[in-house]
Amino acid sequence: xxxxxxxxxxxAAALCAVRLATGPGxxxxxxxxxxxxxxxxxxxxxxxxxxxxxxxxxVAVVLAALAFVGTVAAARFVxxxxxxx
Numbered sequence: 001x002x003x004x005x006x007x008x009x010x011x012a013a014a015l016c017a018v019r020l021a022t023g024p025g026x027x028x029x030x031x032x033x034x035x036x037x038x039x040x041x042x043x044x045x046x047x048x049x050x051x052x053x054x055x056x057x058x059v060a061v062v063l064a065a066l067a068f069v070g071t072v073a074a075a076r077f078v079x080x081x082x083x084x085x
Contacts, residue, residue, distance in 0.1 A: 002050040009046065013039045030074040037067035 016036035023029040041063050048056035 002046055005046050006043065006050075009039055009043050013043070026074075027078060030071065030078075033074075034067055034071045037063060037070075041067070 013036060016032050016039055019032035020029055020036060023032055041060050044056050044060045044063065048054065048060075
């Protein structure tokens with residue numbers, strides 16, 4: 001069952017990567033990057049379930065925190081109109 005989940009997550013990651021590369025605007029690319037980070041987070045957690053280990057939980061928490069900080073930074077950039085707003 002985890003193999004099916006990993007295959008579906010690979011398809012989702014590919015679709016997010018396409019949107020990230022071809023997004024018409026900056027906001028679309030930010031949303032695609034955030035979605036890709038969440039898909040990768042799920043890949044890490046699914047791999048942990050597949051290999052029956054809890055070692056990947058720390059990696060998932062760090063990845064989620066970095067994705068959140070990146071999304072907030074991009075939102076502030078868009079709302080302020082520049083990097084120092």
